[in-house]
Amino acid sequence: MYDSIEEFLQSQNNLMPIRYTYRDLKNMTKNFKDKLGEGGFGTVFKGQLKSGPFAAIKIMGKSKASGQDFISEVATIGRIHHVNVVRLIGFCVEGPKRALVYEFMPNGSLEKYIFPQQVTVSLNYSKMFDIALGVAKGIDYLHRGCDMQILHFDIKPHNILLDNNFTPKISDFGLAKLYPTDESMVSLTAARGTMGYMAPEMFYRNIGKVSYKSDVYSFGMLLMEMASKRRNLNPFVENISQIYFPCWVHDRFSKGMEIDLGDASLDERIMVKKMTFVALWCIQMKPDDRPSMTKVIEMLEGDVEFLQLPPKPFLSAEEMPVQDSEIDINDMEFPLLSVQPFKSYILSKVGSYLDKLTCTSLICKLIPRPSLVKERGKGLGTLINLDTIQESQNSLISNYAHKSLLFATSIILILLLYCLTICRAQNNSHCRPSSCGDITINYPFRLKTAPQNCGYPDNIFVLDCQNNQAILNSKSRTYHVQEIHYNNYTIRLSDPGLDRQNYSSCPIYFSIEYDLSTIYIEYIGHIDITFVNCLGPINNPLYVENAFCGNKSTFSNSSGVHSYVKVGSIMISDMEENCTFDRVILASADGPIKDNTLYLGIHDLLAYGFELLWYRAMCWECESSNGACSLEKNEIRCRHYCYEDTPLLEHGFLCK
Numbered sequence: 001m002y003d004s005i006e007e008f009l010q011s012q013n014n015l016m017p018i019r020y021t022y023r024d025l026k027n028m029t030k031n032f033k034d035k036l037g038e039g040g041f042g043t044v045f046k047g048q049l050k051s052g053p054f055a056a057i058k059i060m061g062k063s064k065a066s067g068q069d070f071i072s073e074v075a076t077i078g079r080i081h082h083v084n085v086v087r088l089i090g091f092c093v094e095g096p097k098r099a100l101v102y103e104f105m106p107n108g109s110l111e112k113y114i115f116p117q118q119v120t121v122s123l124n125y126s127k128m129f130d131i132a133l134g135v136a137k138g139i140d141y142l143h144r145g146c147d148m149q150i151l152h153f154d155i156k157p158h159n160i161l162l163d164n165n166f167t168p169k170i171s172d173f174g175l176a177k178l179y180p181t182d183e184s185m186v187s188l189t190a191a192r193g194t195m196g197y198m199a200p201e202m203f204y205r206n207i208g209k210v211s212y213k214s215d216v217y218s219f220g221m222l223l224m225e226m227a228s229k230r231r232n233l234n235p236f237v238e239n240i241s242q243i244y245f246p247c248w249v250h251d252r253f254s255k256g257m258e259i260d261l262g263d264a265s266l267d268e269r270i271m272v273k274k275m276t277f278v279a280l281w282c283i284q285m286k287p288d289d290r291p292s293m294t295k296v297i298e299m300l301e302g303d304v305e306f307l308q309l310p311p312k313p314f315l316s317a318e319e320m321p322v323q324d325s326e327i328d329i330n331d332m333e334f335p336l337l338s339v340q341p342f343k344s345y346i347l348s349k350v351g352s353y354l355d356k357l358t359c360t361s362l363i364c365k366l367i368p369r370p371s372l373v374k375e376r377g378k379g380l381g382t383l384i385n386l387d388t389i390q391e392s393q394n395s396l397i398s399n400y401a402h403k404s405l406l407f408a409t410s411i412i413l414i415l416l417l418y419c420l421t422i423c424r425a426q427n428n429s430h431c432r433p434s435s436c437g438d439i440t441i442n443y444p445f446r447l448k449t450a451p452q453n454c455g456y457p458d459n460i461f462v463l464d465c466q467n468n469q470a471i472l473n474s475k476s477r478t479y480h481v482q483e484i485h486y487n488n489y490t491i492r493l494s495d496p497g498l499d500r501q502n503y504s505s506c507p508i509y510f511s512i513e514y515d516l517s518t519i520y521i522e523y524i525g526h527i528d529i530t531f532v533n534c535l536g537p538i539n540n541p542l543y544v545e546n547a548f549c550g551n552k553s554t555f556s557n558s559s560g561v562h563s564y565v566k567v568g569s570i571m572i573s574d575m576e577e578n579c580t581f582d583r584v585i586l587a588s589a590d591g592p593i594k595d596n597t598l599y600l601g602i603h604d605l606l607a608y609g610f611e612l613l614w615y616r617a618m619c620w621e622c623e624s625s626n627g628a629c630s631l632e633k634n635e636i637r638c639r640h641y642c643y644e645d646t647p648l649l650e651h652g653f654l655c656k
Contacts, residue, residue: 017078018090022097025057032059033542035568036108043571046104054104055089059097059571070098073173080146084138086161086169105169107162114157114225117525125261125268127166128226132275133300134168135160139219140293142170143212149179151211155218156197157225196233197221201287213287216296220282224249227275228259246283246313249276253309274304281310436465439481444614471496477509482609492588494609503603506549507585525589526610528569529602531582534562538576542566544599565602586610 026032028047036044042061048054060070070093077088092099110131113123123131135155142150152173159172175193193202199217201207224232224246232245242248252259253276261269278299284290289311291299299307433442434450441447446455447463455461463481464471470481472493479493497508531546543564563582575581591608 017074017088018101020090020092020099020101022092022094022099025059025092025099025101028055028101029057031540031542032574038569047101049089054106056102056104058100058102060099070100070174073100073176077173077176080142080150082138082141082145084134084168084170085141086171102171103163103169105161105171106164107166109158110160110162110168110226111157113162114229115231123166125227125264125271128229129271129275129300131160131162131166131168132223132226133297135170135222136219136293136297136300138168138170139215140297143215143293149212151177151179152215152218153177154193154197155215155222156194157222160222193218196231199287200285207285208287211287212292213290216282216290216293217287219293219296220279220290223275223282224279227272227279246280250280250309250312253277270304274300274307277304277307277309280313283313284310285313436463436470436481437468439470439484441470441484442486445484480609489614490611491614492609492611494607495585498603498607500604500607503600504548505603505607507606509585527567527587527589529585529587529606530566530568530570531584532564532566532570532575532579533582534564534576534579535560536578537562538564538579540576542568543576544602546599548599565599567602567605 020028025047028049029045030047032045034046036046036056038044042059045057045059046054047057070091074088074091077085078091081087086105087103088100089103090101092101112121113128116122139152139155142152150173152170153175154172155170159170161169161171163169193199193214197218199210199214201210201214221232228245228249230245234243234245249259253273258269259272259276261272264272278296281289281291281299282296433440434447435441436447441450441463443454444456445461445463446452447465449465460472460474462473464473472479472481472491478496480496481491482494483490483492485491495507495509497506499505531549532543534543543566546563546565549563549565564579569584570581585606587605588608588610590611591605
């Protein structure tokens with residue numbers, strides 16, 4: 001490829017967008033004041049061009065792959081112009097600092113409209129259909145509208161941006177590749193994309209070759225989520241048959257049944273049916289069975305009466321895929337692999353449950369059976385080590401079994417949950433909810449005064465009640481319990497040193513310490529509150545003077561030290577001169593930010609606390625079905641009737 005970014009830029013000099021300096025970017029963003037989002041790629045800020053229009057400035061992360069990602073984006077999006085592809089205005093390269101300047105999309109990503117966090121954020125099915133058609137036209141242009149074929153390899157809701165009129169724009173070309181238009185198949189040395197949207201041929205050679213049909217598959221998974229307004233794989237649905245939506249919806253339509261769309265109009269129902277049928281065609285297992293994007297557009301614009309329900313997009317038992325791809329961790333996203341809560345429980349059970357599971361769905365067929373792994377001399381517990389999977393990604397994928405298991409791990413965790421939900425309990429529950437102040441305490445939590453068998457057998461779920469305040473004691477810290485939401489398995493905790501009525505109160509704990517047991521994972525909706533100390537005053541609206549809770553002990557002479565606090569994280573390279581990092585406190589992104597330019601508003605956010613998500617263990621299924629869980633001789637016992645009358649006796653779980 002290119003030995004350096006500069007060499008690449010010089011070779012493409014006549015095709016390049018505007019080149020900005022880093023100072024230009026600081027001026028555009030008013031010193032990076034308004035952060036739009038952040039992720040593994042880096043951080044995006046809102047800015048304004050000298051000519052007036054707003055822009056989105058993406059500061060690339062300093063990962064190993066960011067140099068190649070930068071070249072990929074400039075090489076692809078820098079040379080194309082289409083109404084459904086986000087426009088690259090310019091870029092910046094100064095030493096290790098790299099940035100891309102895009103047109104600003106005021107309505108954000110499609111993700112927040114498919115999976116809205118707020119009731120007010122929603123789009124009707126007609127608008128969803130228009131967006132889907134626009135995305136299809138954008139991908140079709142990438143595939144055949146340029147002198148080179150552009151394969152995106154990361155089509156997903158997060159990478160579809162919406163302008164003022166909700167016109168969709170395909171973005172994030174960090175994984176994209178250029179190929180001659182006459183090449184129907186391409187070669188890759190690494191699987192690329194995001195789990196849940198990545199085509200199966202990225203991993204398995206006997207399914208088919210990687211080509212533009214891989215983008216078609218990703219679009220199909222996106223289209224299915226747009227039609228259903230839910231994630232394709234959702235373990236928390238009430239009906240376990242709906243966990244994997246494509247399988248469920250195909251069965252519905254094959255039986256002549258419709259989908260319940262509430263008060264949707266007849267036209268909207270037709271649109272949803274059309275989107276679903278097209279999506280099922282796009283996610284056919286074999287690339288040859290999928291339509292081109294040109295055909296997809298034709299189907300979306302045509303009459304639904306002419307659309308046939310495709311075959312189930314799953315493999316037969318004889319067609320078990322054979323893995324044939326070098327997995328490049330840097331090119332992939334594994335949102336579940338960093339999750340700790342399943343570790344001790346799941347590692348002891350994945351093998352036995354997966355061996356018993358009989359399933360013909362796409363998910364099951366893509367998972368190598370534990371027996372296959374064991375025959376190769378590798379124990380499953382050795383391969384799926386959630387403690388070290390992020391720290392030793394390169395060594396973890398050194399052989400066939402490692403690579404296959406890494407791909408399968410995130411889906412295995414979901415499948416295990418599916419397997420556990422098969423059991424149905426008898427109506428013999430015996431533990432009643434208790435309370436402390438306004439907090440209702442139910443399984444998996446219990447008060448210290450309640451019977452031991454009424455909660456999950458881990459001290460982290462045992463709560464104190466002091467002066468009507470529920471208290472959670474971790475291994476090294478104590479937290480106030482503010483709320484428990486049993487419908488979405490979240491608990492909100494706060495630092496006991498903070499009093500919402502006393503703005504001079506300070507946190508006791510001044511660092512993020514994940515000491516809340518492996519049962520918990522950090523809730524996705526969080527922000528950092530960063531404290532800094534500076535030798536003298538600074539003039540930056542993002543830094544709020546902190547007169548109460550500063551720690552000036554890092555300086556030998558603290559007389560001239562000023563303490564500040566900022567909502568959000570701070571990159572070391574962007575730290576104000578004469579300032580040093582002090583500490584970081586976790587806060588909920590849903591907290592009450594009245595005014596983050598005043599310390600009073602930030603204090604309210606700190607006192608609101610942060611949220612954690614707990615894993616619903618096996619007894620939750622029993623409890624939610626009016627069954628009875630109890631702890632007897634250090635074993636969890638639950639009375640169940642099991643799928644196919646198979647008793648589950650492993651590790652103390654007993655089905656009767």
